[in-house]
């Protein structure tokens with residue numbers, strides 16, 4: 001997506017859940033991912049797909065961008081979803097991507113790859129080079145299971161993987177979304193993990209519960225301090241005496257053209273929020 005598209009809050013909505021799907025239309029978040037994978041049991045897969053199709057046919061959504069996380073089903077999901085791809089459904093989220101091969105043979109729509117295996121992390125370069133790839137999402141639960149590690153409060157056990165995912169996403173100009181926080185009643189824990197993800201460079205966070213949207217958006221939105229700095233940076237570069245300059249002084253600090261680009265990005269995101 002454009003560097004100005006806010007992707008702070010990306011909510012998984014389980015297609016297997018009738019109640020969750022009934023809420024989908026009214027959920028206000030930056031993006032929804034309708035899920036056909038881990039949240040649908042083997043016996044529920046086909047009915048989840050049918051419910052998803054019915055929902056896409058009948059309702060509009062408050063969320064501006066809709067994705068679908070696909071799974072290998074008996075019915076080829078991408079065939080069933082074809083009528084919606086490119087308009088109602090912006091793109092496909094591909095789970096457990098471990099190599100570029102996992103992204104082959106998919107429809108020509110934007111793809112977000114979930115990095116949730118050790119192999120996915122070590123193969124990030126070829127995955128990022130795959131045609132159609134638009135972003136990366138960390139899947140911390142599968143990743144921990146694959147690494148045989150338990151969750152620690154500060155995510156030290158997956159810190160390397162998190163940083164690698166951000167690094168590769170930036171190297172290839174991709175969106176990059178942090179993983180879910182399971183404890184959906186723990187607001188302070190969520191806030192801390194969002195702050196950690198923002199500090200590492202993620203654009204936003206995937207969510208499992210609507211109650212997580214507000215906190216996540218608050219953390220991942222440009223802060224007042226960032227916005228006021230951004231306005232000052234733009235103003236100082238716009239001043240006639242600084243026309244054509246590549247660096248200027250602002251309140252005793254050097255600011256350069258890359259700071260101006262950052263400032264414009266924050267203001268652009270803010271405008272879309």
Ligand code: COA
Nearest residue numbers: 012013014017019020021023024035038039180208209210
């Ligand atoms: N999307 C839409 N609606 C959701 C939702 C979601 N992700 N999570 C919960 N809701 C709805 C519930 O259906 C419930 O609806 P109701 O008011 O009509 O009863 C309401 O929000 C309150 O939910 P609550 O009772 O607090 O939680 P729950 O026990 O029903 O659900 C989970 C908890 C974890 C099972 C549920 O949030 C969920 O399935 N999340 C998504 C899981 C997922 O997609 N995982 C795969 C990616 S990691």
Ligand code: MG
Nearest residue numbers: 038116139142
């Ligand atoms: Mg998973």
